[in-house]
Amino acid sequence: MVSDANSQKRRAESGIFSVFREQEAALRRFLRRISPASSDIDDIAQETILRALQAERERDILQPKAYLYMIARNVVRDAMDKKSRSLIDYIEDFAPESVSSNEPLVEDQVDGRQRMLLFWEAVASLPQQCQQVFVLKKVYGYSHVEISRQLGISVSTTEKHVAAGLKRCVDFLDRRLAVSGTGEEFRRSARTGD
Amino acid sequence: MKRKDVLSTDAPDLTAEACAWLAQLETGKLSKEDMAAFREWIQRSPRHYEEIRRLAELSLEVNVLTGMAEPLKEAAKRKHIVRRSGKTSRGGNAFWRWGAFSLAGTCALAFAVFSQLRPPAPAMPEPIYLATAVGETQDVSLEDGSRVKLNTDSKIEVEFAQASRSVYLEKGEAFFDVAHDTSRPFTVYAGDRSVTAVGTAFSVRWTDEELVVTVSEGKVAYGRGLSRSAADQIVQVSASAPPPAAALLGAGQRLEVSSLSNAETVERLPDNVMSRELAWRSGFLDFEDAPLQEVVREMQRYTPQRIEIADQETADLRFGGVFRIGQTDAFFEALELSFGVEVESTEDNRLILRSVD
Known part of the structure; x- marks a missing residue:
C-alpha cells in the first residue's frame, strides 16, 4: 500500500485508541493470563493505553495491535522490576564507603531473547518443586506468600526454594558465560522495549 | 571477574548465604531480630554487600522470564485443539499444567515456540490432557463447542475422532456441557464405566470410594465393561458405535456406584440438592x-x-x-x-x- 508519511501518521493516530477499544477484551484476557492473580488488570490496561498514546505522539506506530501487546507485557514486567529495584536500593543503603556503587555496566553480551532462553535453561535444570516456585515467582510474578498458598508449602520453604533457585541460576550463568569465553560474570544491561 | 574468583575460591558459601538473605528480604516481612541479623551480616564485610547486591541485580534481570508466561501457557493449552475459556479459579492460573505434563515437556515445547520450530503437524489429533491441582478448578472449551469444567485435583484426557468424542476421567470430577452432535456421541470413561451423551449436561466424579454421575439436563446412557482398549477398538473398527448402554439417566437423576460393592443406586435429586451438588461449578x-x-x-x-x-x-x-x-x-x-x-x-x-x- 502506498501512502505518504503524513497520511500514514494520521491513520496511526486515529488508530491506536480505536485498536485499543477493539482489542480491550482480548487484551484483558491476555493480561490476566500473563500476570499474577493479585494484579489489578484495570490498572495495567490503563497504563498500557496511556503509554501507547504517549508513544504515538512521538512516532509512527505501524502495527498498533502488536505494539499494544508489547507495551502490556512491559507494564507487567515493570511492576516486578519496581519491586526488585526497591530491594536493590534498600541493599545499596548498606554500601560500605570503600565500594563505589557506580561500576560501569558490561556491554550486552547476549540480546534480550537469548538472555531469556539462557535463564530459562537455568530454570529448567532446577529440581521440580524448586522449579515450580521459581516459575511462579519469576514468570508469573507471584509473591512468596501467594506461592506458598498455591503450592501448599510454608513461606520459609518457599524462601529456601527461591534462594536455591537463584543460586543455581547464578552458578549456571557464571559457568555458561565462562565457557562461552566472555569470562565476565553476568551483569545487567539495558533492556529492549518500548 | 576478580570478584567472582574471590568468591568462588575463598568463600564458596557466601553466594548461598546471600541468596538466602535475598529470598527473605523478598518475602518482605522481617522481624526485628531478622533485621538486626541482616544488618550485622551485610556489614560484616564489603564482600557480603557486593555479593548480595550482585544477586539482587541478577534477580531483577531474571524478571525477563515474564516473557515466558505466554509461550508456557500457549504450550500448556495446545491451542489447536483446546482453547481456554472463562476464568480459572483464584490463584489457579495455569497451574493445572503441572499435573498434565512435566515442566520439562513444557520447557521443550516453549523452546519450540520460541525458536519458531514448528513440530510436524500430527496426522491424527493428539489426545489432550487437562488437569487441576488441589484447590483449583478449570474451565475449558473443546473444539466441538462442548465445555468441560474440572473440579479440584482432577485429570482428564480428551480424544476426539471423526465419529466419536471420548473423554477419559482419570481422577476427580468434571462437569460436561456437551454440544449437540448425534453423529459423534460424547462418551466419558471412568474406570470400567462409561457415560454416553449426544447433547446434554452432566457431571462425573470418580474417587477411590465411588463413581457418581449427576445429570442436570437431558439424558445420558451409562454402561460398564468397556475397558479403554476395547473402546479404542470400537472407535477404530466401527466408527459410529457408542458403547452398549445399560441404562438411561435423566435430568435430576444421580447414579452412584460404590467401588467396594459395585452396587449401583439411582436416585432423583430435589432441585436444591442438585444445585448444591453442582455449586462447585460456580x-x-x-x-x-x-x-x-x-x-x-x-x-x-x-x-x-x-x-x-x-x-x-x-x-x-x-x-x-x-x-x-x-x-x-x-x-x-x-x-x-x-x-x-x-x-x-x-x-x-x-x-x-x-x-x-
Missing part, C-alpha cells in the same frame, strides 16, 4: 446440615493439608455454610468461631479438629 462449596465428617471429606479434596477429626462428637456435628473454592481458611474459621471446634495445625502440615470442652 466456584463454591455449599453444605447444609451435613455431618462434619462428610463435609471434611469434601473439603479435603480442595486442600493439600491433611484434615483429621479427633473425636466422634466432632465427626457427628451438623454443619452448614457456603465457601469459595480455594479459600479453605474460611471454613476453619467458621468451625472455630461458630461451631466450637478447635483447629490445631501441626508441624507436619496436618489440621486436627476437636471439640472444645
Whole structure:
C-alpha cells in the first residue's frame, strides 16, 4: 500500500485508541493470563493505553495491535522490576564507603531473547518443586506468600526454594558465560522495549 | 571477574548465604531480630554487600522470564485443539499444567515456540490432557463447542475422532456441557464405566470410594465393561458405535456406584440438592446440615493439608455454610468461631479438629 508519511501518521493516530477499544477484551484476557492473580488488570490496561498514546505522539506506530501487546507485557514486567529495584536500593543503603556503587555496566553480551532462553535453561535444570516456585515467582510474578498458598508449602520453604533457585541460576550463568569465553560474570544491561 | 574468583575460591558459601538473605528480604516481612541479623551480616564485610547486591541485580534481570508466561501457557493449552475459556479459579492460573505434563515437556515445547520450530503437524489429533491441582478448578472449551469444567485435583484426557468424542476421567470430577452432535456421541470413561451423551449436561466424579454421575439436563446412557482398549477398538473398527448402554439417566437423576460393592443406586435429586451438588461449578462449596465428617471429606479434596477429626462428637456435628473454592481458611474459621471446634495445625502440615470442652 502506498501512502505518504503524513497520511500514514494520521491513520496511526486515529488508530491506536480505536485498536485499543477493539482489542480491550482480548487484551484483558491476555493480561490476566500473563500476570499474577493479585494484579489489578484495570490498572495495567490503563497504563498500557496511556503509554501507547504517549508513544504515538512521538512516532509512527505501524502495527498498533502488536505494539499494544508489547507495551502490556512491559507494564507487567515493570511492576516486578519496581519491586526488585526497591530491594536493590534498600541493599545499596548498606554500601560500605570503600565500594563505589557506580561500576560501569558490561556491554550486552547476549540480546534480550537469548538472555531469556539462557535463564530459562537455568530454570529448567532446577529440581521440580524448586522449579515450580521459581516459575511462579519469576514468570508469573507471584509473591512468596501467594506461592506458598498455591503450592501448599510454608513461606520459609518457599524462601529456601527461591534462594536455591537463584543460586543455581547464578552458578549456571557464571559457568555458561565462562565457557562461552566472555569470562565476565553476568551483569545487567539495558533492556529492549518500548 | 576478580570478584567472582574471590568468591568462588575463598568463600564458596557466601553466594548461598546471600541468596538466602535475598529470598527473605523478598518475602518482605522481617522481624526485628531478622533485621538486626541482616544488618550485622551485610556489614560484616564489603564482600557480603557486593555479593548480595550482585544477586539482587541478577534477580531483577531474571524478571525477563515474564516473557515466558505466554509461550508456557500457549504450550500448556495446545491451542489447536483446546482453547481456554472463562476464568480459572483464584490463584489457579495455569497451574493445572503441572499435573498434565512435566515442566520439562513444557520447557521443550516453549523452546519450540520460541525458536519458531514448528513440530510436524500430527496426522491424527493428539489426545489432550487437562488437569487441576488441589484447590483449583478449570474451565475449558473443546473444539466441538462442548465445555468441560474440572473440579479440584482432577485429570482428564480428551480424544476426539471423526465419529466419536471420548473423554477419559482419570481422577476427580468434571462437569460436561456437551454440544449437540448425534453423529459423534460424547462418551466419558471412568474406570470400567462409561457415560454416553449426544447433547446434554452432566457431571462425573470418580474417587477411590465411588463413581457418581449427576445429570442436570437431558439424558445420558451409562454402561460398564468397556475397558479403554476395547473402546479404542470400537472407535477404530466401527466408527459410529457408542458403547452398549445399560441404562438411561435423566435430568435430576444421580447414579452412584460404590467401588467396594459395585452396587449401583439411582436416585432423583430435589432441585436444591442438585444445585448444591453442582455449586462447585460456580466456584463454591455449599453444605447444609451435613455431618462434619462428610463435609471434611469434601473439603479435603480442595486442600493439600491433611484434615483429621479427633473425636466422634466432632465427626457427628451438623454443619452448614457456603465457601469459595480455594479459600479453605474460611471454613476453619467458621468451625472455630461458630461451631466450637478447635483447629490445631501441626508441624507436619496436618489440621486436627476437636471439640472444645
